[in-house]
Amino acid sequence: MKITLEIVREVLRDALGFDSFVASFISEVRENPNHPSAGITRDGKLFYNPEFIARFVATKEDLFCLIFHELLHPMFGHFIHGAGQIENIAADAVINAVISTLYCAESNEGSLFKKTHEPQGLDGIMRPDSEMGHSRYNLAYDKLYHRHYGQEETITTGELIQTLKILTETERITAVMLLGTHGNGGRELENGLMGLDPETLGRIAEDLKRSATEAMGNRAGYSESLISMLMEALRTHLSIRKALLRRFVTKRKVDHFKELFRERRITVSPIPIHPSKRDLVMIAAGAYPIHFHNQLSRPQQRDRGLAVYLDVSGSVNEHLPKILGILRSLRREIKSIFQFSNKVVETPFEALLRGKIETTFGTDFNCIAQSILERGFEKAVIITDGYASMNDELKAQLQQRGVKTLTILFDGATECEDFACLGDVVQLEDVTDKGR
Numbered sequence: 001m002k003i004t005l006e007i008v009r010e011v012l013r014d015a016l017g018f019d020s021f022v023a024s025f026i027s028e029v030r031e032n033p034n035h036p037s038a039g040i041t042r043d044g045k046l047f048y049n050p051e052f053i054a055r056f057v058a059t060k061e062d063l064f065c066l067i068f069h070e071l072l073h074p075m076f077g078h079f080i081h082g083a084g085q086i087e088n089i090a091a092d093a094v095i096n097a098v099i100s101t102l103y104c105a106e107s108n109e110g111s112l113f114k115k116t117h118e119p120q121g122l123d124g125i126m127r128p129d130s131e132m133g134h135s136r137y138n139l140a141y142d143k144l145y146h147r148h149y150g151q152e153e154t155i156t157t158g159e160l161i162q163t164l165k166i167l168t169e170t171e172r173i174t175a176v177m178l179l180g181t182h183g184n185g186g187r188e189l190e191n192g193l194m195g196l197d198p199e200t201l202g203r204i205a206e207d208l209k210r211s212a213t214e215a216m217g218n219r220a221g222y223s224e225s226l227i228s229m230l231m232e233a234l235r236t237h238l239s240i241r242k243a244l245l246r247r248f249v250t251k252r253k254v255d256h257f258k259e260l261f262r263e264r265r266i267t268v269s270p271i272p273i274h275p276s277k278r279d280l281v282m283i284a285a286g287a288y289p290i291h292f293h294n295q296l297s298r299p300q301q302r303d304r305g306l307a308v309y310l311d312v313s314g315s316v317n318e319h320l321p322k323i324l325g326i327l328r329s330l331r332r333e334i335k336s337i338f339q340f341s342n343k344v345v346e347t348p349f350e351a352l353l354r355g356k357i358e359t360t361f362g363t364d365f366n367c368i369a370q371s372i373l374e375r376g377f378e379k380a381v382i383i384t385d386g387y388a389s390m391n392d393e394l395k396a397q398l399q400q401r402g403v404k405t406l407t408i409l410f411d412g413a414t415e416c417e418d419f420a421c422l423g424d425v426v427q428l429e430d431v432t433d434k435g436r
Contacts, residue, residue: 001053001057001058001059001062001063003029003046003048003053003057003063004029005026005027005028005029007060007063008023008026008029008046008063008067009023009024009026010060011060011063011064011067012026012067014060014106015064015068015103015106015211016207016208016210016211017207017210017211020207021203021204021206021207022071022204022207022208025044025200025203025204026040026044026045026046027043027044027045028044028045028046029045029046029048030045030046030047030048031047031048031049031050032047032048032049033049033050033051034049035047035048035049036049036052036177036178037049037052037066037177037178037179037180038052038053038066038067038070038179038180039070039180040067040070040071042196042197046067048066056112056115056116057112059108059111061106061107061108061111061112062108062111062112062115064099064103064106064107065096065099065107065110065111065112065113066112066179066180068099068103068106068107069092069095069096069099069179069180070179070180071204071208072095072098072099072208072233073091073095073180074196074201074204075201075204075205075208075233075234076091076094076095076157076233076321077233077320077321077322077324077325085173086161086164086165086168086173087161088178089122089125089126089164089176089178090157090160090161090164091157092126092178092179092180093125093126093144093160094144094155094156094157094160094229096110096113096126096127096128097128097144097145097226098226098229098230099113100113100127100128100145101128101145101226102212102226102227102230103211103212109128109129110127110128112179113126113127113128114127114128114129116177116179117176117177119131120132120135121135121137122137122164122168122171122173122174122176123176123177124137124141125137125140125141125144125164126176128145136167136171137164137167140155140160140163140164140167143155144160156229156318157321158317158318159318198328198329198331201325201328205234208230208234209231209234212227212230212231212234232322233321233322240326240327240329240330240408240431240432241431241432242330242333244406244431245257245306245330245381245406247379247406248306248307248379248380248381248404248405248406249304249305249306249379250304250305250306250307250377250378250379250380251304251305251378252305252307252375252376252377252378253304253305253306253307253375253377254303254304254305255303255304255305255306255333255334255335255336256303256332256333256334256335257303257304257305257306257333257334268291305334305335306330306333306334306381307338307372307375307377307379307380307381308327308334308337308338308380308381308383309338309339309340309344309368309371309380309381309382309383309384310323310327310337310338310339310340310352310383311340311341311363311382311383311384311385311388312339312340312341312357312358312359313340313341313359313360313361313362313363313385313387313388314341314359314361314362314363315363315385315387316384316385316410316411319385319410319411320357322410323383323410323428324352324353326428326432327349327353328353330349331349331350331353334349335348335349336348336349337349337352338368338371339352339357339358339359340363340367340368340371341359341360341361341362341363341367342360342362342363342364342367343360343367344367344368344370344371345358363387363388364388364389364390365382365388365389365390365418365419366390366391366394368380368382368390369390369394369395369397369398370394372398372403373394373397373398373401377403378401378402378403378404379403379404379405380403380404380405380406381405381406381407381408382405382406382407382408382419383408383410383428384407384408384409384410384413384416385409385410385411385413386407386409386413386415386416387413388418389418390418390419395418395421398422399421399422403422404422404423405419405422405423406423406424406426407419407420407422407423407424407425407426408426408427408428408431409425409426409427409428410427410428414427
């Protein structure tokens with residue numbers, strides 16, 4: 001099958017609608033013999049290996065599988081799990097299950113994956129209709145494809161990674177084919193779509209969300225848990241309301257978060273544009289001023305910082321892709337984030353978005369309090385699941401300093417008593433922009 005820009009856009013419009021943003025986002029199609037399969041760059045160029053296409057891609061459904069596989073990696077935020085072999089296998093397995101199950105007609109039930117992967121062993125977990133039998137991977141495979149009637153529990157990428165690490169401890173892992181960009185493909189592709197700007201990610205997510213919703217209405221038999229997993233991944237490409245965050249900028253940290261203010265100054269003019277009180281008094285007394293002292297104000301802005309403390313304890317590992325997806329929209333404003341578990345580590349924001357996590361796997365709020373006090377922050381934003389505590393002495397010191405905090409909870413938490421006395425405690429869903 002010959003791959004052209006026209007064919008690629010036709011495949012995407014058939015799946016996502018004629019006005020699909022993704023179809024217009026793909027701007028060029030080129031051959032790249034150095035890439036094992038295919039990849040998409042941040043500026044919309046699709047590169048493909050002609051030998052791979054000649055061997056595996058015979059239909060538009062095969063091409064759909066290939067393109068959608070690449071699109072879903074940044075939607076799921078799989079970069080957070082690292083680039084190890086098991087991590088890559090698990091990420092591909094989850095994506096291939098979503099495409100084969102939810103986009104059944106468009107992918108011809110995952111036709112490409114049946115060609116690129118064998119139906120047994122570890123390779124079999126990456127395709128539909130595998131013959132697992134008594135394989136050690138059978139239970140994990142069942143959770144991906146929900147082969148048992150009434151089974152609703154799915155398996156997340158993080159859970160699958162941990163499961164496969166245990167199952168392969170005593171087994172030599174042979175090379176498996178990974179589709180899309182996994183740190184390969186040359187300088188043209190680098191990390192593919194992982195560095196997309198938040199606005200583009202949001203528009204792609206809207207395309208996929210609309211198509212998945214329509215597909216659910218047209219065909220019964222989908223796994224509700226798999227649908228929920230995809231929808232949750234797409235919802236990560238929202239953004240925290242910046243108007244809310246501006247109330248918590250601090251003078252003690254300089255990022256590029258703009259604080260708006262009005263500069264007032266007095267100008268002298270024979271024309272009363274905005275006369276001062278003194279001028280008005282003189283006019284009322286019958287003395288018309290020769291020159292008016294006009295009070296002018298104009299909007300100004302200055303750089304301030306946002307002290308964001310992000311919970312990276314073991315209990316929140318599964319939620320980090322979602323949270324980092326939401327925080328990604330702030331990458332132009334914030335230089336660094338404070339990760340906390342039992343200690344606080346300041347990390348460049350770009351490094352955090354690339355998956356650099358430093359954690360003790362435990363958690364407490366004492367380390368946040370000590371960090372705020374040592375750095376002299378008067379305001380801070382805390383993002384956490386709320387499962388930690390702070391000693392009374394540190395809490396009293398924060399109150400005495402007049403520290404104001406915004407605590408953003410996720411994973412269903414509704415209360416955080418330790419920070420409630422310092423400011424608002426809100427749900428993550430309540431402070432995100434949903435209107436994309």
